[in-house]
Amino acid sequence: MDMEPILDVKQLTMKFGGLRALDKVDLDVYQGQIVALIGPNGAGKTTFFNCITGMYDPSGGDVLISPPKNGRPQRINGIKPNKVTEKGLARTFQNIRLFHNMTVLENVMIGCHCRMKAGILGAVLRGASTRREEEAVIQKSYTILKKIGLEKYVNDFAKNLPYGAQRRLEIARAMATDPFMLLLDEPAAGMNPQETHELDELIIRIRDTEGISILLIEHDMKLVMSLSDRIFVMDYGKKIAQGTPEEIRKNPAVIKAYLGEEIDA
Amino acid sequence: MEYFFELFLGGLTRGSIYALIALGYTMVYGIVQLINFAHGEIYMIGAFTALIVISVLTMLGWNQIAILLIAAGVAVVYSSAYGYTMEKIAYKPLRKAPRLSALISAIGMSLFLQNYVLLAQTSDFMPFPGLIPDFEFMEPYAHIIGSPELVILITTAIVMVLLTIMIKFSKIGKAMRATAQDRDMAMLVGVNVNWVISVTFIIGSATAAIGGVLIASHIGQVNFYIGFIAGIKAFVAAVLGGIGSIPGAVLGSLVLGWTESFFTGYISSDYEDVFAFIFLVLILIFRPAGILGRSTAEKV
Amino acid sequence: MLVNELKKSLFVSLWFMFLTFPIMVIQVNTVENIIQWRWANLFFVGVGSFVLSALWRYLIRRKEQGIQETEVDGVARVTLSQRLLNNRRFTIPALFVVSILALAFPFVFSLYQTNIMITAMIYVLLGLGLNIVVGVAGLLDLGYAAFYCVGAYSYALLNYHFGFGFWSVLGIGAGLAALFGIILGFPVLRLRGDYLAIVTLGFGEIIRLIMENWNAFSFGPSGIANIPRPGFFGVEMNIEQVTIYVYFLMIGMSLFTIFVVNRLQDSRIGRAWIALREDEVACQAMGIDKRKTKLMAFALGATWAGFAGVIFAAKTTFINPASFTLWESINILCVVVLGGMGSIVGVIVGAFVLILLPEYLRFLSEYRILAFGAVLVVMMVFRPGGIVETVRRTYQYKETA
DSSP: OOOOOOOEEEEEEEETEEEEEEEEEEEETTTTTTTEEOSSSSHHHHHHHHHHSSOOSSEEEEOOOOOOOSSEEEEEETTTTHHHHHHHHEEEOOOOOOTTTSSSHHHHHHHHGOOOOOOHHHHHHOHHHHHHHHHHHHHHHHHHHHTTGGGHHHHSSSGSHHHHHHHHHHHHHHHTTTTTTEEEETTTTTOHHHHHHHHHHHHHHHHHHOOEEEEOOOOOHHHHHHOEEOOOOOOOTTTEEEEEHHHHHHHHHHHHHTTOOOOOO | HHHHHHHHHHHHHHHHHHHHHHHHHHHHHHHHOOOOHHHHHHHHHHHHHHHHHHHHHHHTHHHHHHHHHHHHHHHHHHHHHHHHIIIIIGGGGGEEEEEGHHHHHHHHHHHHHHHHHHTTTTOOEOOOOOOOOOOOGGGGGGTTOOOHHHHHHHHHHHHHHHHHHHHSSHHHHHHHHHHHHHHHHHHHHHOOOEEEEEEHHHHHHHHHHHHHOOOHHHHOOEEHHHHHHHHHHHEEEEEEEHOHHHHHHHHHHHHHHHHHHHHHHOSTTHHHHHHHHHHHHHHHHSSTTTTOOOOOOOOO | HHHHHHHHHHHHHHHHHHHIIIIIEEEEEEEEEEEEOOOOHHHHHHHHHHHHHHHHHHHHHHHHHHHHHHHHOSSOOOOOOHHHHOOOOHHHHHHHHHHHHHHHHHHHHHHHHHHHHHHHHHHHHHHHHIIIIISSSSOOOOOHHHHHHHHHHHHHHHHHHHHHOOHHHHHHHHHHHHHHHHHHHHHEEEEESHHHHHHHHHHHHOOOOOOOHHHHHHHHGOOBBBOOOOOTTTTOOOOHHHHHHHHHHHHHHHHHHHHHHHHTSSSSSHHHHHHHHHOOHHHHHTTTTHHHHHHHHHHHHHHHHHHHHHHHHHHHSSSSSGGGGGHHHHHHHHHHHHTTOOHHHHHHHHHHHOOOOOOHGGGGGHHHHHHHHHHHHHHHHHHOOSSSOOOOOOOOOOOOO
């Protein structure tokens, strides 16, 4: 491929004391791709996400991004999580972390925060530009909720939503930050087959209509195999395989890592 | 050099007493994550109860050592009873409430107990007899360390050792450690969490009572307000050492005791408390979990 | 059932008789060597705890039932205060009556009463300021009185040394307090929860102790006297007129504060504060600068303490460090929590209750603080949401097309 990858992770290493949670992991994502990161529990997948999104400061390696809008590659490891989000990488959480006592609309509005300007003075004076901005954010948030299919819950408190809807709200909230890439941490966990199927369609729709690339961690192999353009496999903090779903299915190292866990698709 | 040694021992004594109070803070915090603001009041009630017992027995003409032991015993029993009752009234109904509610409740309890003693007894400082006799064998060293200080040091050491043994090896100690780690899980494996919490309050109160009796006889007076200041200092010590950690509470107390002692001895007594607080702020900024505390990174 | 209840109450009553025995019954007079045995107290404790324990258990049971009901229904009950506040037929006349009362107050009641009202309104400012920090952003601050102290001393000292007037220092004092908020905030805001509480407590004590000991700068414990009252374009006023003037100035300040705080809560920044209280990690992942947002809350909270401090100094004409102890911080915190955290109406009600109740309960005289302590505990156990238990006003989306 001639194009630069929009996310290029090189030799990423994370040590906790003596433990190497990540050991020289390479991973790349190209514009418009859906890429899955799989591996047995404790393989270091969430740690990998945390290192990319600034929650942890990696002990070694590089995280480079080239946002499609201004393609200049830049190094982002070690910068704060909010800066990572500002640069266009938004994530969801494995253990749902919504703002439970805020409404669905407000949750999405928080996602818009870093694209807004109003400061203290603007908030107090509430001039025309501030009012316009607020209005625009409410509209934008509602539009996103509609796309995700959550508009009927718009004024409900996040804590009162059904489980599957909470997972989707996490995605909506992340989309509100105007990312060029979404990092989804086990988006289908705890969903029933019907909900998983809807999620499958939703993720493809986000990629196709919004042009947002996707990197996801997932245990549901059926979902992973049907969605992904490429798959990376991790075990014990190391990358053990990468390739198309077809290649991964046949890879002996992957089968060995998953011994006891079935991969059927 | 002798001056240095004097300050060193002074700080050690001071720190030992802080430690006896700080233990209660740290144990309660370890188990229920509550800043028990009223803990200082328990210490004050211990000292007051002891004073009452001492006065009554002195009038009956009892022997000095016997009085001291009985007074300490009664103080321990009563402080524990107050600690136990306080938990049942002000904290148990709030276990699932936000921490701020429990903190306000603790502040309310503290105000209540202070004024309870103020109204039922007196607002004046009451003289507290120095009951610890000057031992003969201590005479050659009396210019460095007095007998009362020696008793304080030894008592604190004994209490610490007993407590450590209890927490390490006894059944209730294990249950306490389990509850501190994960209350729900402890409950699932059959630990009676309510009982564990009660015992924690009782032990913390008992050590505070011992501290109360020792410090009152050391300083020679008590009033209803002594608990507040001692409580704050002990809390600072507990946080310094790493709240939730028992060795941390002891170490933090000693560090605070020495800091105050050397600072007042060499620099100025005016800013003693300022220095203690600046020290606290600095430690927390550079080592937020305290000296011995583990820093717990939040799992994402 | 009844027998069981009686047994329980009897047991509690006996326990409390044991518990209070040494302190309630024995009174030692060390001077004359007499012991007074006050057996009557034992009787009172016994009867009192018998009744109260029955009542306590009844209330606890009712509370637990209430929780169960809301869990079954899935909808939170709408509280009475909330219903009233959302009902325009109640709010508009109520607002009208309150305004009339407020305007007429200093002309109807005595100077003494007016002064109490001014104090209560100072606490409204302090409460609303602290509410930004504790109620909205969820940062437990136990040293808020330090900023109040900074405001008060700025006026006193700037006036003493340089002859600055009230109005010019009102801004300077608030600015200095905000500056202190930021200076303190930078290092401590990465601490969480209880550690933040204890460091702010420490900071509050440091400021007070410095004021107490640095005689050359702050005149030590004896404080600063003869601070001029606020002026009004150089018009000479007698004490009564000045008090009325300060009273209306406070009404103006309170309205201004309510306006600003209300606007802030409904803004991008207010939303970020609430989100920060809910989940810091998620907040950062959503692109919110945690440090900056917290600092803003801290600085804004401190600003209002600064305003209140300057006004306090001008009103009492005398300040010393004793006004800015830890208990003062706790008092302000109680205003916020008792009134209803995060709610503007709640904080206002809290301030008035907390300041006026003890004033008008003077017949309880020395039992006031005892009762206050008990009220705090009972409130937290049975009504943790505060007096005005409101649910935050949320953004509602209405289809407009």
